[in-house]
Amino acid sequence: MSEENKVEDVIIIGSGPAGLTAAIYAARANLNPLVIEGYTAGGQLMWTTEVENFPGFPEGKMGPDLMVDFRAQAEKFGTRFITEDVTMVDFKQSPFLVEVDDKTFRAKSVIVSTGATAKLLNIESERRMMGHGVSTCATCDGAFFKNKIICVVGGGDSALEEAVFLTRFASKVYLIHRRDKLRASKIMQDKAFKNEKIEFIWDSEITEVFGDKKVDSIMLRNLKTDVHTKLVLDGVFVAIGHTPNAKLFEGQLDFDHQGYLHTAQKGSKTNIEGIFACGDVQDHVYRQAITAAGSGCMAAIDAERYLESIPDDAE
Ligand code: NAP
DSSP, rough: OOOTEEEEEEEEEEHHHHHHHHHHHHHTTTOEEEOOOSSSSSGGGOOOOEEOOOOTTTTTTEEEHHHHHHHHHHHHTTTEEEOEEEEEOOOOSSSEEETTTTEEEEEEEEEEOOEEEEEOOOOOOHHHHBBBTEESSSSHHHHGGTTTTEEOOOOOHHHHHHHHHTTOSSEEEEEESSSSSSOOOOHHHHHHHHOEEEEEEEEEEEEEEEESSSSSEEEETTTTOOOOEEEESSSSEEOOOEESSOGGTTTTOOOOTTTTTTOOOSOOOOOOOOEEEEEGGGSSSSSOOHHHHHHHHHHHHHHHHHHHHSTOOOO
């Protein structure tokens, strides 16, 4: 039977901690999972430095290294990988259809673990200067800003973590937040407040990023006073949260009010029997690698039980 005519037991879409944990569990349950890992495989930990809170690594572990290990563990038990992006799904027919560019796969069950993507400020000059001094990834681009002046936008854990990390390279880091209170955890706040290279700019937003081939300054607006101030700097790191990667499933799966996939309160079941969701695409509360991995395990167990419950020849 050709790969395309075969009906897979389970297809896993996405390859972050959730998808790869689902793959490890599904593979060990002899479900021979097929992971469509995407061109930018590995999820958000690929853009992280040291992960200090993943249990089992008292010395910490680099995010990309952790994902290499996740993948190797899934592969060891027989997981197959397709390094392409899914372009279309049809969950309205059974078996379910999952398409990549030029191939269609069929499956009795699907685990969706497509994660989330960094949000942008949505100003025209931000898009124009992306990769020319504007970045959403401190880990990837921090080293380009040795002895430079940069800013980080946001008031959550990500923004503060990135600001602290970027002080390894930059001579000065402005932390620009739209309110006068941070959302970040107390421990992150303490770290950032203690860092002499970080200067906080409160109640402010960026209205424009200036520069020809690379960023040379920004325009700030104080949201309380409406005063505009130009700030000379070399780089802008945007760290204002994430959007779930769920567009592919519009019209087929149920969403919650924040645009994340809706799953049953206990477990990973979506509104369609046989389709499961795990990780950041369905979790806007915890969003941690460990919770994503845990929910991936749940999704694989849910898929395994679902497959046991349907007739062997079910298509
Ligand atoms: P977040 O907690 O949602 O924070 C987003 C921040 O960006 C908020 O301060 C928000 O301002 C600001 N913001 C949102 N939209 C904006 C806009 N259009 N313009 C300007 N500012 C904007 O997101 P996150 O920091 O990425 O964290 C996500 C989750 O991951 C959290 O649960 C966090 O605890 C966790 N996390 C944990 C760690 C760690 O433990 N090491 C590291 C990173 C992230 P407001 O405060 O005004 O809403």
